[in-house]
Amino acid sequence: MSRIEEIYYEARADLWFKRFAIFCRVALAASFIPAGYIKIIGERFAAGLPANNPLGHYFEALHLTGYYYTFIGIAQIITAIFLLIPRTSLLGALMYFPFVLNICVLTYATRFDGTRGVTMMLLASLFLLAWDYDRLKHVLPFKQSESVPPALKKPLGKRLRFVFFGGSFAVVALIIAGTFYLYEIVPGNSEAECRNQCASSKNPAACQVFCDCIYKQGKPLDTCLANFDKAKNIRISGGK
Structure with missing residues (x-):
């Protein structure tokens, strides 16, 4: 058995x-129960998010998909229940991962x-999958080691906790x-939030053009980003 597997056990x-x-399972389940319930009763998810917001476009369209929208809500509730039950927690983690991976890519996009x-939720989901590595490894395309975990000769104890939880806090701080500082400009969750960032922006006028494009004209995010860059370039050229 490799040293990594010894540390795992x-x-x-x-x-x-x-x-x-247990904390990860409960936290992830708690994130899906209200989200699934809203879909089952037919209400629009994130109702406070304007339809002209880039993510609001998605939620508005998703809400209009009929029973597919309800199906997603039911799947989320089932996933949450599976996570809360120890015997089915691995199945819940397997169902949760593609959900949260899709959500994570969507929020960044x-x-x-x-x-x-959402990034922290994705990392917690990955932890739960790693937590059940002893059951998952049999379907992984790797050479299998002995199935019975040996008695560890030199337990790491507090050192292992310090490395893992200290590293986790460092990752959270990094996220x-x-x-x-990931993006120069963002649409925010409302028009007011979008315009509030313009005061501290290096290009306030271009920022206003971006917000107008998103919330007044309802254009796609990529188009508004292109308009933002164009407005910046015009200002730079005019300044010269």
Whole structure:
């Protein structure tokens, strides 16, 4: 057995890691229950998000898909229930991962303000899949080691906890800081939020052009970004 697998089995036996796995399962389930319920009763998800917002376009179209919208809500509720039941938690984690991966890519593509939270949800989902590696490894295209975990000769104890949880806090801090400087301009969750960023922008006039394009004209994000770049270039040329 490799050293990595030895460390894995040590983590599986550690009370801190067990509690963290439970926390991840409960937190991820809690994120899906209200989202699924809203879809089942037929209400638009993120109703406060304007239809002209890039992500609002998506939610508006999704809401109009009829029973497909309801189906997504039912699937989310089932996934949450599976996550909460220890015997079905692996199935819940397997169902949750493609959901949250799709949501994560969607939020980054639309420059949504909730990218930090969704990224953390994706990482928590990956942790739960890694947590059940001993069951998943049999379907992975890798050479299999012995199936019975051996008695660990040198437990890592507090050192393992420090490395993992210290690294986790560092990753969270990196996500928060990284996403803050990721984009030069974002549509925000409302027209007011979009225009509030213009005061501190290096190109306030171009920022206003972008917000007008999003919320007044209802054009796609890529088109508005192109207009933003064009407005910046005109200002630079005029300044020269």
